[in-house]
Amino acid sequence: MSFERIIEDTSISDEEQREIIKKYDSESRFRNLNIPWMIRMVTFLAVGLALFHLITSFTGPLITLKHRALHTGVILALVFILYPSRKKAPQQKATIIDLFMSLLSLLTIIYIFVDYAGIVTRGSQPNQPDLLFSLLMVMLVLEGGRRVVGTGLTILCSLFLMYAYFGPYLPRIIAHRGYSIEDIFSYMYLTTEGIYGTAIGVSATYIFLFVLFGSFLNRTGMGQLFNDAAISISGHTAGGPAKVAVISSGFLGSINGSAIANVVTTGSFTIPLMKRTGYSKNFSGAVEAAASVGGQVLPPVMGATAFIMAETLGMPYAHIALAAIIPGLLYYIGVITVVHLRAKKQGLKGLSRDELPNMLQVIKERGHLLIPLILLIYMLFGGFTPIYAAAWAIISTIIISFVRKTTRLSIKEIFKGLEDGTRSSLGVAMACAMVGIIVGVASLTGFGLKMTSAILFLGANTLILTLFFTMIASIILGMGLPSIPTYIITSSMAAPALIQFGVEPFVSHMFVFYFGILANLTPPVALAAFAGAGISGGDPNRTGFISLKLAAAGILVPYIFVYSPELLLQGTSAGSVIWLSVTAITGVIMLGASLEGYLLTKMNPFLRILALSGAITLVIPGGLTDIIGISMLIVVLISQLLQRKRTVKTA
Template identity: 40%
Template structure:
């Protein structure tokens, strides 16, 4: 297995969304177009990417005029890429129907651009054409969303529209006066509170530029550089293959922000490597699923939900990224510790030295400068206070210039062709995110129009009787249920609308409340029964998905505690005195490691149930606020460590069972 093997995303490009649904959604069915139509796909994708590069350079158009072309081009591209119902797929009828749908998209999106001044005027009164064009666009958007992520999300949007329309028929406190079809259509289509709302605006500016930046970076060699760096940093240690997956996913998360993209990219390499080293199939899939999920919370470039969070909170993206630094490190520390203990327990070894690349290769200036230079520029611009969209644009410009000057392709024409491929694949990568966000705007508009979000928050508070811990448990459950079967960004948007307000009313900081639901929206991707990220990883590892999911839960159990830490230790999001922040971070790190040891059943050596309970108690004491509890937890952990050291000295050295690392039966 050569260390320089190209990874998946450098063949596919973008954020993986062109090949899988974003954030772990169900894999869509791709259609087969006639040969004469095939050039339209790269043409539309390139037009979409160039539109965003143009607006990044010269400034975004006014809200609807920026968002309508963004959504429209993504809808057209999705109709070309994704197959309709099976009975229509591949037939002339399907092409004719989709031709009509594409025409409807062009007319409806073009109409709001042309009519922008009238729509935004103070005396706006909707015409009959506005109403029916709004209905048409909404139906097309629901159909395209169904093709991309399945039935669940569009049916949820339809349910909220039905609730808005049939409001008087609902019982008790859930009843409302109801919204007419004309008013629903007006809100969704002829205002900037519906399909063209705030979250779509984030997609049409910030997220679009970051997807383009990430797509070009990975296409031009960044993905392989990250993988080589991960191999060098962790491949030589116990369980090296699994640790490579963890490090690579954290590095790749800085430009991907999508669990599906992480799995599709790093998983192609790391799962094959773990299989070759004799790791169980379910273990290989679980490691990749858990590590890849964390990429969405890894600064400096987190998932799409983080950009949306910044907009909803009315803060800069840099504030969100800084608040997420310690929690992200906690997440990967807990995963790394669990993987280490499991690798020791099963006797998994290191990566072969010949497969560990030399720093001279991947840190050579001609290869590393086009990767790390633009990343450094991006972080510098964000720290200096530039908007994320502006920072991403200049980082992308620097990346393209550096690659054209220093790229590994031998000819200038070859490098230019590679950049064009990166733009095309980045355009494809925008499709799923943009469509999901536009569809989620339907739900958000109906929540705001009916007041159901306020009622839901009141319900959570009344059920928990103002008890914070119980409220957090309820919020966790709701966020994870919303996230099951949905991409993270969509799940977070819904949870932020109906759960986060309840937590804020219980005196949580807005950043705490939103990060809490965001983390559990992410973790739902590895939680059965609808653990979409696990499905992808298990399929790549050819493992039983249920065994993979159970093992993923074991590896990530400590990470499930991290959101509670954010609530009881606001210092972890950099709120408080520096000394308190350092103390909370250190005890949090030690506590998550202790919990991982308890979960896996290994510290220095095998841990029985009694010792595992002691380790769990130590973890809880370290996590709980207060110096006395920290001291108690540290004493319990040190005592457990000392006991295990004595046991290991007395125990006769035993060679790990030859069967421990054997591949499990299918």
């Protein structure tokens, strides 16, 4: 049977994909407009915004407040047209109220552009129109965010706004002097500290362009290239389809930055293939979820978080991308190890070679699509700004698509790519605008410092306890959020506790980011795992717990690099990096063996504990820990060899 026939027989339909992604991702619950003038209006706004960002990536952005206001206002206008206010609202056309709110969103841009000089001159003394538009903008962001991102973040924003006002009446540990309605709302709209703060700033620069880049890659068939290449390389091995899911989802997840969308698009054919090979429903969904989430910590793009981290910490992008390589690879080696050992333990086979696509044919058909990615990486490491690099990557994708007829983009498809890129950015842009409210209130009231004090108090001045409570805080703060807002919130609220304890800022930010994105795998709000279960037909919570097991390296490694920053290439030599990589990879493989209870054959409880201890000591950099870990590994291997020999003799 041909590979194409296998995919056709096992993959879920496009309609089923849409239903699943709508169930778990509120960003996908948009209207399918059937009114021609509304469709044209959406196209005009979306394509116009995309072209604006492409042009300003070369000419330079507008004045900060104007640039962010234009980005946010157009995003809001599109949200009110495309997203219904409730399930029972019209799904094919925008209502009068929706159109009115869309118009108000555009007016918030006009007001800032027309009276920019007055706004700057008045400073902290806003006039009545300032206050009216400030109140209007906050309400629009809350309602637009509710429609796209969901009620969870909307409620959190509302609580923070209430906290800003009712501060004097709260318990002393979190109380503050309090602010008037005028102070709170004007701070959110008329400054670059609230809605128009850092979060929407990165949305209006890095995020938008990288989402646009991903849109064009999808239209040219880059996803198909990754899938075909992965299955050609590993499809024939034990449990091959699961390894395909890990490899292809890792590549795609790093670029598109959306774990849930990645689970549904890649998982639509990898999950049925895994089940066909013999993996259980829950395990199949968990593999795809764990692999998709891990893309957010995998260089070079890291879902665009690397660029924001670079700007926040004032570090070169190349430094962050290089530092994240070893932890990112350890995460994926950990997932593949468990997948492989599960296949060996259950005697699962891969697909036969004659069922798989030919690698040379895959490269010949779509290999040229790798050129824009290579160009992007070259420019990022060559010192060009991420914005400039992303813009050239987009242009090169369009040009390179003309190499072959199967990937060629017509003029209509180019405009469709611009529109799709803008539409794909609506969810993360709205999340960033809402995060701006949260971070703005935290900055205004000093809440971040209070949270830092609370974490340090709970940690009882002990680093390990402080790390544990910071981990819990990061998971809670990251629930249901895309990776970018997750990083911004956790780095603002949770990371300062570690920095105050003496952990380096970069290490602290990486620690909270890892656990923020793992919120997508941790029940009760494990959206990536739930999406995987939706495709596999498994139990959502069970799938979530298995995905956490698969992501065990992602839980262990952040603790290790806090105690030993060498894992992030901090203050170490090239020779040390090679040795560190070898011992860490060996440790992660032992960790997988311990969790799965299988290495060369089944392991008894004592060997599993020994393997776990050896794994931890090998992952921790250091001569003594390496000797201890290698000794434990030798004991485990000898025991496994003897046990397998006895088993063969008995058989």
